[in-house]
Amino acid sequence: MPKQPAIPGLRDAMKKKVTRRAQFLSEMDTVVPWRCLLAQIAPHYPKAGPRGGRPPMPLGAMLRVCFLQNRYALCDPMAEGTLCDSEAMRRFAGIELGDDWFPDETTILNFRHLPERHGLTEAIFSEVNAHLADKGISLRSGMLLDATIIDAPSSTKNKAGARDPGMSSTKKGNDWYFGMKAHIGVDADSGFTHGLETSTAKVHDSQVRDELPHGEETSVRADKGYVSAARRKHSRLRATPGGVMRQAPKGGKSHPLDERIDRIIAKVRARVEHPFRVIKRQFGHVKTRCRSLAKNRAQLFTLFALGNLFLVRRRLML
Numbered sequence: 291m292p293k294q295p296a297i298p299g300l301r302d303a304m305k306k307k308v309t310r311r312a313q314f315l316s317e318m319d320t321v322v323p324w325r326c327l328l329a330q331i332a333p334h335y336p337k338a339g340p341r342g343g344r345p346p347m348p349l350g351a352m353l354r355v356c357f358l359q360n361r362y363a364l365c366d367p368m369a370e371g372t373l374c375d376s377e378a379m380r381r382f383a384g385i386e387l388g389d390d391w392f393p394d395e396t397t398i399l400n401f402r403h404l405p406e407r408h409g410l411t412e413a414i415f416s417e418v419n420a421h422l423a424d425k426g427i428s429l430r431s432g433m434l435l436d437a438t439i440i441d442a443p444s445s446t447k448n449k450a451g452a453r454d455p456g457m458s459s460t461k462k463g464n465d466w467y468f469g470m471k472a473h474i475g476v477d478a479d480s481g482f483t484h485g486l487e488t489s490t491a492k493v494h495d496s497q498v499r500d501e502l503p504h505g506e507e508t509s510v511r512a513d514k515g516y517v518s519a520a521r522r523k524h525s526r527l528r529a530t531p532g533g534v535m536r537q538a539p540k541g542g543k544s545h546p547l548d549e550r551i552d553r554i555i556a557k558v559r560a561r562v563e564h565p566f567r568v569i570k571r572q573f574g575h576v577k578t579r580c581r582s583l584a585k586n587r588a589q590l591f592t593l594f595a596l597g598n599l600f601l602v603r604r605r606l607m608l
Contacts, residue, residue, distance in 0.1 A: 432478030
């Protein structure tokens with residue numbers, strides 16, 4: 291005789307082992323400044339009309355579903371299916387299978403576009419950084435600069451019969467890449483991202499350098515892509531010690547003293563790679579998920595906001 295099925299929520303609550311996903315979502319639920327983020331989105335979220343009709347989904351639940359999408363690289367249909375399958379994700383979002391409402395893929399799609407239309411992802415990024423500053427995480431003692439290429443699909447099998455016009459090609463070493471770049475400024479002490487800019491892949495790193503500093507840094511460290519005599523002079527005038535790695539003369543080798551200086555700088559600026567590791571490895575964002583630079587830029591602000599909380603979540607829980 292088959293056993294009588296247990297209530298899903300009760301069955302999950304009786305588990306003896308806490309999964310890594312459930313533990314991570316519990317930590318993120320604790321460290322995300324939900325009240326501040328909801329206050330940014332609430333003025334733009336649809337309200338129930340005076341004549342009644344179907345009320346909108348709870349804003350808090352939809353924001354949590356959006357964060358789950360970004361964290362686990364889920365498309366809209368997959369987000370709906372995963373919510374049906376995963377009790378840990380439903381608990382994080384505050385959703386039960388037996389509720390009168392459950393977000394389908396169209397509802398998830400519409401909410402995902404809401405922050406993009408109103409430019410709210412940059413506000414979310416700023417709110418998260420302000421929250422970290424209030425907690426004493428951001429010391430802003432120094433800034434680390436770097437950029438990474440995010441590949442875009444190069445296929446032309448679409449209605450337009452062309453590649454994404456917002457992306458471009460660039461050569462790095464002996465390989466060619468098609469996509470965009472994410473340029474970040476990272477706090478040297480805490481390791482979280484305080485500045486973010488985007489561009490097409492062909493834009494040189496040095497062209498975005500002046501848009502990343504926040505004005506309170508005591509030092510700036512970057513790789514050889516930011517070498518410029520004029521920038522070195524500008525850094526000295528601002529009393530900001532430059533930490534840009536030396537570039538070898540064309541066709542020659544670097545001076546041994548320059549090589550020693552480069553090794554010292556490299557040890558310090560290695561921390562700038564940590565946010566990229568979180569975005570690409572933990573969050574799985576190795577390719578653009580939308581067409582157009584503007585849409586991908588909006589998504590990156592959300593990803594780096596979550597990445598900042600991911601990197602410092604243990605410090606926030608102390």
